[in-house]
Amino acid sequence: MSGILIVLFGTTILYICAASRIEAFVKTLALQGLLLFLLIMIDVHELNWLNIAFLSLETLLMKAIVIPYFLLRVIRRNEIGREVAPDVSQLYPLQIASIIFIAGFLMAYWAAGTGMVVQPLYFGMSISVMMVSLLLIVRRKRIITHILCYMTLENGIFLLSLSVANEMPLLINLGVLLDLFVAIYLLVIFFNMIQEMYDGNNIDVLTELKD
């Protein structure tokens, strides 16, 4: 069962590669949060109840509801529709993403040979999701998309941390969540200011500083 959830999680990032509507991207982010929540419910048994409660709250409340809702509001207020024009082919990013997936799983099987307990599906999928997120940050131009890709990167890392499921003290989990939330909040604030101060919301407008 957890295997299916992880594969679904991987599919979401492929969908993001192909989708051009930013709203679809945000809704997929919410779906990722939900998948992570289900994964915790099904697969994580080693932790004490307090940690499980915290993690479920983090995924269900923050990752699946609060942050996507916040981002959707920003997008609607700024009337941002698409990342790229609908006629631009999204085949290349999909192809590259597929290659990254193959490489990620090869690496996972290689790593599994080191004798440490690591589930290849978790490890391979999270490494692939992280790499694809970084690829999307490099390829895409809109500032809001960069923030969204940062979120998918965080989700990929979250998946990896579930595979370890070690006893990170609650205090530190709380700190990590606070950092993430403040980071998203600040990124959006800066995004809004760039929107106001510059003409456009593309990173190509940021050219004031150079040597």
Next chain:
Amino acid sequence: MMRFLLFAVPTILSLLVLWRRDRLVSRGALLGVAALYLAAATAWWTGWDVVYLEGRLAGYFTIDSLALWFFTIMTLVFAAAAVYSLFYLREHEVSPQREAGYVATMLLFNMAMTGVLLANHLALLWVFVEATTLTSALLIYFERHKSSLEAAWKYIFICSIGITLAFVGIIILSIGSKSIGSLFFADLYQRAGEINPFWLKMAFAFMLVGFGTKIGVAPLHAWLPDAHSEAPSPVSALLSGALLNSTFLGLLRFQGIMVRAQLHQFANFLFLVVGFLSLLISAAFMLKIKNYKRMLAYSSIENMGILFLGSACGRTGIYAALLHSAAHSLSKCSLFLTSGNILHLYGSKRVEDVRGLLQREPRTGWIWLLSFLAIAGLPPFPIFLSKFLLIMAFFEVGMGWLAAPFLLFVIVLFFGMGGAVFRMTFGIAPPPPPERGEGVHLVIAAYAPQMLLLILLLAIGINLPAKVLALMQSAAGFYSK
């Protein structure tokens, strides 16, 4: 108790400042926290050997000699920046509301850096490193120009991605150290031999990329010249003098694990590569530098590279790196604060617009010149000693030939930076911009902090006190214990 105060007082005062929004309260809070930190550093210095033994294994926050070393540097830089801020806030005619925001963020930023230095748990250290990014991004945007917005955006985005990768390193480390089941440095150091080498190496690589981005070493430095040049001068001084160091401490602590797991060869090789790359990049940019604040930023990249080289070369190298970190921070703090005076006097950040500094404002001119000599490493300033020690360390670890490229880069950087500094300092001053009038007057807060820093540097350079030496030796001790 002391550790608790260092976190509680800045938090409470920043809330108070934001609530009252009164100039007097804001400035009082800023200076008060600086005084508290100085008092803490003094208290620890007077009893450090006791603390060193007892503090190591207790709780999430501890002060060992390595932390005390960097804490002292941070405290001095913060105190200087706090005093200079009085001048900065007055000259820029900042409203009480914005002043409250500035002071509150500054206090939280300083608290976050303290967290990085005192954290005894790898993930906790990470939490505070990210917190420093978030708080300082707001300070970089303080002047609200188009360019400072761009700098703040690049800073927060690139560093957040970088630090996220460092977190991957932490997870990977905990995969490899499953049998230890703890991320406290004390446990990791004690049982480093049990960590799987494959995962430890991978964790180190992620950590290096992540924290390296935050330290601003090449090739991960893209944000650094922008952020350091666009931030208000006291903030630039803090970023360069305190923040880079504190993140560097995180890497040093991680290297402690590598040393104990007998993997330091791997770590040292990567440190050397990154270090020399930083020297190369900063030398290349320094030769065609046009903006003097960016010049200081590239010099920071260079000096961070030197710290990396030092930490790759055994005990003597670490020793050199520690001395260098202190000397660089104090000199760079003085340079950045003085660059604020120059910006105020000439109204431009371009090297070619600034001429005859000695004629226009002799005090600023002399401080600028002397601080440059300090950062360039002319004797008796301590950077001379640290670079000399580093070359000795190259020979000690059997890589003496590295001294040749090192010296070459250092000389190129000296000429690049020196050329700009001398052009700015000497010659005939142009007439002042009309909006500033003839009578530009600098208050004592605009040059006293730099003077004190320079005196301190000279004192260290001429005669290193036995107590400082002992602390450095004890701090370098993590390398072989």
